[in-house]
Amino acid sequence: MAAEFRAWATIDLQALRANLALARAQNPDCSVVAVVKANGYGHGIVPVAKALQDQLRAGDCFGVASIEEAQTLRSAGITEPVLLLEGFVTSGELAEVAQQGFQCVLHSPYQLDAMLALFASGKSIEPLTVWLKIDTGMHRLGLSPAEFVTAWNALKSHSGIRKLIVMSHFACADDPQSPATERQVALLHETLAAANVPLATTELSLAASAAILIWPQTHYQWFRPGIMLYGGAPIMGENGIDRGLRPVMTLRSRLMAIKTVAAGEAVGYGASYICEREQRIGIVSIGYGDGYPRRAPSGTPVLINSRHDGRIVQQRTGLAGRVSMDMIIVDLSECEHAAVGDEVILWGEGLPADEIARRCGTLAYELFCQVTPRVHFQYV
Known part of the structure; x- marks a missing residue:
């Protein structure tokens, strides 16, 4: 599973x-x-x-x-x-x-x-x-x-x-x-x-x-x-869904840890992301060793699928700090129901790979081709 x-x-x-x-x-x-x-x-x-x-x-x-x-x-x-x-x-x-x-x-x-x-x-x-x-x-x-x-x-x-x-x-x-x-x-x-x-x-x-x-x-x-x-999307500035195309690959991971960081503290390598206020963050078990692009900047979107009142609540948030080899950090300030083990969508269903690619200054072609063997593939 x-x-x-x-x-x-x-x-x-x-x-x-x-x-x-x-x-x-x-x-x-x-x-x-x-x-x-x-x-x-x-x-x-x-x-x-x-x-x-x-x-x-x-x-x-x-x-x-x-x-x-x-x-x-x-x-x-x-x-x-x-x-x-x-x-x-x-x-x-x-x-x-x-x-x-x-x-x-x-x-x-x-x-x-x-x-x-x-x-x-x-x-x-x-x-x-x-x-x-x-x-x-x-x-x-x-x-x-x-x-x-x-x-x-x-x-x-x-x-x-x-x-x-x-x-x-x-x-x-x-x-x-x-x-x-x-x-x-x-x-x-x-x-x-x-x-x-x-x-x-x-x-x-x-x-x-x-x-x-x-x-x-x-x-x-x-x-x-x-x-x-x-x-x-084969056309510049568009997402595939704009032309009726359906995403084939959905890249997923999960929250492996959640913590609260004080205002003014930095997170991640290079201390490039500073918490402007006390902030709840999540650690996701995927990184550039899995093919997620290291050049993805803070704010690059992800989707968090959390459970609340017996149903799945999907919320969009963004990266906080640099991508590591095995992990990324995401902002959970507005994701009050997020919990360890929740599924995180990096691109695919509900989040076009083309959008992520533009944030990274590349194309969906490269994102797809760079996914490494460490990622498990499920064909449905």
Whole structure:
């Protein structure tokens, strides 16, 4: 039971499935890459993928960052197509891609050379599905327009290729006011025209979570929901719930001690928090050793679930002082019913991770991915 653990995360798999359904509803005709990289954004790659299996349609796939993540899915008995979003680096990884039938992104000329060498080796392999990634302005991964023309011409009719899909990635899709997204779309179409790519028969993929929600003109044939699957907001300044997304991870701990501190006394490391009056404080058994962000400032909200008159009373309060490795301190001045053992919600149900992330100057993506193995996971 949850009460046996000092810190635990409840993973709501129904919410996960609902978020995928919300993504698909933005354009039911699109195929989906359900992105489960980085251990399912910290939620557990195998439980997440298994929960989504029956939500995928024929032709959909899972998206991962590495060959190791793809192998983890296969080892767990997950047989749906898997796309390596970073492609391969070594010839050994390419051989594994071919052997396992993984789909892969091709973003650099060295990958094209390796793939053509594999095809020329005479080894018996099943034709590959390859996603050609164009750098349309993010300047991270992707072929230049000239490199794309070379890759397209080399692979478009090759017997080693089952299907070519063209993709790119937006730099500023989370900002509805940024002109960068439309510039990237324009460059994509210029590049496709230069390569004489037949748009009527070529599948394109540009939209990840933010573009799925606010740039419908970029949906094309595929989109790639990531953070939105987990209930995080992909759009700057918003909470996931603002778009109908449901939190999947609720991070919980409990009060392990309560004490009263005199006015003028400091609490926590660095004596950075001074009690302006006699103050009741609570010690919560979670800290940065569990993945709660050390940079969370005083006032960062938490929810206290206390019992009173036979019912649960939920009150919002904030941190008091610095986050320690194993503990945080919270202000209980207005939480008169709080008692040792009461549940504390750090983010999730009733308290968006996006709100906590903004307090910490980061994103919900990072909060989710930094939860450590010391936290017990419960899948419901």
